[in-house]
Amino acid sequence: MSFDYAEGKTINLERKLFNFKQKKIGVMLPFSLESIDINTRSKTEEYLKRKQSLRVALDFYSGILIAVDSAKTRGISTELSVFDTEKDNNVKGIKEIMVEANFDEMDAVYRAIVSKQCRARYSRVKEI
Secondary structure, eight states: OOOTTTTTEEOOOOGGOHHHEEEEEEEEEEGGGOOTTTTHHHHHHHHHHHHHHHHHHHHHHHHHHHHHHHHHHOOOOOOEEEOOOOSSSSHHHHHHHHHOOGGOOOSEEEEEEOSSSSSOOOOOOOOO
């Protein structure tokens, strides 16, 4: 559902769906997985409490999973490729991901946290 402010009415956007081909989506988030010791629960919990950027990345990722599930219930399947940028300002790591991942085959690439120090060159999003 969507609200049309100009007309003051609700519009059912599901009726407007027409492209049901599988979507290929890339997601780049600073999970910093190399810093987590998953063998020690207390250290992992402490790291999660301390690392605000990781909590934001996990929240954003959870939202993406909800959106993928929602699209699936509407008949749109999604191939999700997730990349750990390690840190938000990891220019070298982001460039490596961009070289190794085949973004040309993706319909969209999302990067939730963008700092002033690091602007990923790949900002194109195809119409999906």
